[in-house]
Amino acid sequence: MKFSDLPLLQSVSAPTIHPSGDRAVVSVTRPNLEADAYVGQLWEVLLSGVPTARRFTRGFRDTAPQFSPNGRLLAFIRSAPDVAGQLHIVDSLGGEPTTLTEAPLGVIGFRWSPDGTRIAFTARVPEAGRYRTIEGLGPDAEPARRITSTRYKANGVGYTTDRRSQVFLLEVPRADGEPVYPVAPSVDNPKPDRRSGVPKARQLTTGDFDHGDLSFSADVGSLLVVSARHERRDRDLRTDLWHITLGKPGSRARVHAELVTGTEPNRAIRLVEQTASGAILFIAHELGRGGRDFVARHDGLFIIDRPGAPARRLTEAESIDLGDCSAVVVVDDETFLVQNRTRGALHLTAVTAGGQVTALTAGPFEVHGAAAASDTIALSLSAANTVGDVAVLRGGQLQLRTDFSGELRSAGLRPARELVVPARDGHAVHGWVLQPAGDGPHPVLLMVHGGPFSSHTVTVLDEAQVYADAGYAVVMCNPRGSSGYGQRHGRVIRRGFGTLDFTDVIDFLDGALSEFPALDADRLGVMGGSYGGYLTAWITEHDQRFAAAIVERGFLDATAFAGNSDIGTFFGQEYLGTSPDAVRAQNAQEHVQRVNTPTLLIHSEQDLRCPLDQAERYYQALRRQGVDADLVLFPGEDHELSRSGRPRHRRQRFEIILDWWERHLPVTPVPPTTPV
Template sequence: MKTIKLSDIYKYVSVGDLHFLPHDNTFLFVRKTMDAKNNRYKSNIWIQGYNGRNLRQLTFGDSDFSPTVSPDGKKLFFLSKREKSKGIGLYLMPFAGGEAMKIREFSENITNLRWAGKNRLSFVSYPGCLQKKKKEDDDKRVYEIESIPFLFNGKGITEGKKRKAFVFDTKRGKVTQLAEDPSVDVVDVIFSPDGTSYVTIAKDNPEANPIMSTLYHVSEGKKTRLSPEGISIAAARWKNNSELFVIAIDSTKAFSANPFIALATLNGIFINLTKDYDIPMFNALNSDVRGVGGRQFKVVNDSFYFLATERFKVLLKKIESDGRIDTVLDINGSIDTFDVSEKGDLIFTASTPSRPLEIFKYSNGKSRKLTSFNSWINNCIISSPEMFRVTASDGKDIDAWILKPPDFRADKKYPVILEIHGGPKTAYGNAYLHEFQMLAAEGFVVIYCNPRGSHGYNSEFADIRGHYGERDFLDIMEVIEFAVNEFTFIDSERLGVTGGSYGGFMTNWIVGHTDIFKAAVSQRSISNFVSFYGTTDIGYFFAEDQIGLSKPFWEEPETYMRQSPLTYVSNVETPLLLIHSLDDYRCSVPEAMQFFTALRRLGKTAKLILFPKENHELSRSGLPSHREKRLKALLNWFKLYLRGVKESDCETSET
């Protein structure tokens, strides 16, 4: 049997965005693939019976997504980027038959498309979405910016524009912008079940308080605040016409706090239902072969269904108005998205460390796989990670895993690659990662862990504010020390390290604080928290919270620089490859440039690879050819410095 190859990245099929049809035992989903020949992605909407039969493709555009079904189950609305279209098209397809018909075009991306009562759809976009899209020459365009944030990763320069809520009358073809103060940035709009009123989640002052989102109720032109002071709202869903389940966060703890579920009523009651359940309420596990999102929570028959990341797995749970929480589904893997029908039918997408995403149904206490889009992997030898736990020097347990090569021999010594996740509030666990399987198949032992700062644990575990590079660094190094002493097949003279985003920061930090690693690859990293503060879409509030403990860098310059890898660049002895995207506005390209420049000025071994027209999501949703080149660059760097194999001697990847 074959092992996983680098070029297998093109074979994965991603599925998600599941929707049951009303009054029917069928469901819709989005299927996404890579088109290697044309270097692009293709996504379409498919339909299948809950019994696993009658699977077929429903739409045939190259980029169809966001399916929304009318309450009577007779019409499908969806978004699409068709070849000749300059913007985003809203399409209508009757289930009774007929071709999809474009009923509106928007010049800006629209999000949160959902039904909003009789003959109406609601969505969020920028006010310019109703204008005809114009293609301006780059050398003629001038950006005039008067407020922050003025850029966003994946969107580019937004010029400080604020999002608004809209309603589209599907019969008249008319789009109406809902009244809102120009300075307010609307995150979401959700209409009540009877369609007579709606709530918005909005940032009232993105410049002064960018992490605070408030829940408002609007009825007959009257706007009423529903969320208390100091509580930021992440999501809301109606329980009935007078109550809502909301996912909220204590803004005083900001990014380190796990969210909680509350019940909000239109008469001002706001009750925390999960005081004793300090766990992230969404899927926080890392995977590089997803590509399609979907539902993370839903109200069905007065119960609020939601995904929860508990340590290294994602479960489906439900909560009642009295705070009682029940586990609906635990597959010991990663549930990515789901849907539950009114009669209790359940479908979900899931992966495990050895199997990529597929769609499953859950009935009578058993799960059954409904799709086999990634069945090609059955012909490959897949490595299964082995979990181990390390008691850190302060007594906390750290979850860790080791992934051996498929042809592993206990009497052989292997080079090791330590992988560090981003976030820092994400997590590794029971989800599939192509990169890990590829590295194992190439003869490397892969080690990964969830150090302090990770998701999946309580808020105290996640809180490393003002102490980046301290306890988190110790956790990682103590995991490596344990592994070297415990696993006799590890070659301690051939250790490598890599990571992206926060993992890139930690890679930069590690090589400035130890020389035990013989090769390192830093990806979409942070090297200087002062420059990160003002050159990225989240820097001015994320850095204040995580690094400055609510203070900007001009008030705490020593604190910011103490936690910046650039401060320790002269200590670096490890050959370092830096990979970055030119349009990355989450961790901007100067972060890699200044670290690389300093290393070369010091005469250190370093290489910088820059990807044009890519953003922070290069490894997950970049152009297919760029994703392949990134993997190849990473692999060749470790082959060179951990095995002595020159790039010219490395096999070229198959496409």
């Protein structure tokens, strides 16, 4: 795969399945260089017979499909260039979509009511006069912001306290109803009011707090929503479940929210679902007594069997990790489907109300979403040979129903060889090695993932494929601190950044060099982003063998990070501690004087996770001490540049990276000149 093959990366959403179980619908999106945007439509996939997939919609970017409970309608979010995504419905057999919302900043997420008559959704509500809600009043002319909280911005969003996400309710109109026509001017009515035909949504929540996932009760009379409304919400990470009574259709009565999990221990609740019998399911992780200890905590599945009962954890905390689970799928009152992260894979897992856990899939792939109906389970997955496809699970057998990555395979994908290397203390470090075509010896790039509670996985990684195609061997592993190997594995580097994580990565590199003779141990580069940028900097501060390094969107100065990152109020404090001496000992900026490795720093100007000054301070220090260093800044991008930045920026980023390696670590080594 070359960087020009970016448009072949077709991502597939979680499926929605028709109640009959005979078909599913997914969103298939991809980078488009001409539009410099992500485009995509909904695809209908038959789940039996001859594998068949057809494009179902033709919007610019159609995402998040959900069948209505009776299967007659399909709801989804449609976005246009530079226009926020709005909720639409369409007949499930096809036809012209009907627009349901006019949210100024777009719809975030939505849910059908069990009877199909209502849809609840979340959307950010801007303060009056902000975010171009008044024509002609641009961002630079808005009134000043008064900040009274310590958390007031989020990467990829910006300021949040003046555009909180709120819950709305709308009554679903008939998809085949008569359209609304514009009123023509007349003598009596020269300027008739504009009629959009979009139904009026009822705002259910207000207040200075955000609202997340939501779920209807079986009788459609209430909603559960995830939110942090407690007094300490600015000082901890707790989120709770709130119960909202809806009233009868058309009701405009004042809505009251009632706390459901107020007496429960501190948890960060992320997803919620309800069963037909009234049990409440949610995915969350424990936060400890202070409500802030998030480090490497496994998300688990919890159940509240009946109103007022305490929550029970159904999955074991040490080994079951639901942190990448996209939804709780209720098969029936006793069986629920989730996704468990393990050793670089993500597997569909069944959990019963009694706490029995059964893996439904196994193998080198990741299940990104699932849906169930009529004894059929549809799922979306990625693997070593696909970025995204749809499969069906019947009788324990997995059958692929699509081939959206055929062109990508034709462009060329290098296989990743799995490897386990014993670290210096005997710990087994797990990872992969990609080798380019040819016999070698090949220059080697050590790639470090972010997080740190994240992982390299078994599926296609565009970064590794592009570098392998360019002639570099790629070495990547999951050192201690990574996810997928148990909580203890993830938490062991708490208060110990740059210790076991550093030695695990170096030991894995040495093991790979020993295992694969085609890797050139004398030509090494190292690169990583976010926490991986931190560890890359740390490596060059403590190991001088690398010809060059690339530090991208790095967590480089914990002291500055605490004051200007969107997670600065807790991330560094929980991972590095609060002792000034301990922070200095783990802080990359404090040890920059040790670096003599040529270093390229790549950063995005709108990065609020690892703000721009993280790179600027480190870059300036390198230049002051005479290190060969470049700083590349991408305008308009945030922390997610390499994954979801503008397609042209992603392509340019690859060009810049490959140029850096060609300068400092050429695939064909330059022969030394012979003195005359």
